[in-house]
Amino acid sequence: MQASAVTRAPQPRTEQIILFRVSGQTFAISSASVQEVRSVDNIAGMAQDLPDSTIRKVRHSIRRGDRTLYIVNAALHFGLQPEPAALVFFLRRTRTALLVDGIEKMATMSRLQALSLAFQGEERNWYRGLTALDQTVIPVVQPEGFLSLSELTLLEAAQLAADTRAIAAETSGAQPQ
């Protein structure tokens, strides 16, 4: 009896990505990296000002359970002219909530090309690489690349100052006249 097993060609590895817009520029992010997408209007009441933040791209934070996430303006992060953002991506396994202009579409990426070594700037932290979709090149962002460790340290200090100020305001407001 002949074996009926059929040898199948290995399937190329694919990855679901979200194409999103920031100041007219299209980027991609792995959909597995995005925990939640909310509209800016939806989170407006929950965001806390960080007036002491020295990181220009971060002006607000937001509490998610027991964690504080920092709201990063993607346009400022990439050095683009900021436009009014409409959506926030809460990024999985990071302290980043990313302000973007909008989602273009979902797509499947079958090939990710590492950034050429000719690129020697901050972009090496920003991007996982480049992909080509419909004859267009799209940079695929690195979720961990939006905030460095040193930036997080500065933001934690700004957050502490904001919390202290909020507690002080609450305490003084609660005192009887």
Next chain:
Amino acid sequence: MTVAPPNAVETAQSFVLLRLGERRFALAASQVAELVAPSRIFRFPHKSPAIEGVILRRGRMIPISDIADRLNGKKLVTRRFFLLATRRFGTQLDWVAIPVSGECELVSTDMMESGSNDSPHVAGWLSHGGEVIEVLRLSVLTPGPAELAAVRADPAQDSGFRSANASWKEALS
């Protein structure tokens, strides 16, 4: 008559002559992959000023570096082709697209190796058609880890290219 320095070595090789504005330069043919018509340039945010964007060629995304800016002091006004060249970063082979302003020519000739007084971007000199032509060292002209390491090691190189050794040019002409 000027005598070539004693350490001058002549090696017969193939070179691709390329035109960048008013000047012609040469690249070792082994470094050149192909010459393609200019295609759409994809731009995205980055902090590598020497890179203009990337082109998509047969599924490969290739960074573009206008080396005319460094060699002639101004970017090319007319781009007729992209010369696709290879660069080696350690064990990794990378590609770079160089805009050129005219036809390229393949020649086989002897190269005189560069001397210590030549600019870092000069790998050697060759004589062709009554011209003395610089053979370019792409690793110096296009950005990459090796170039950065070299610049850090020798801060003097940061200030720009040193003038070419005139006596070598005379020896070749």
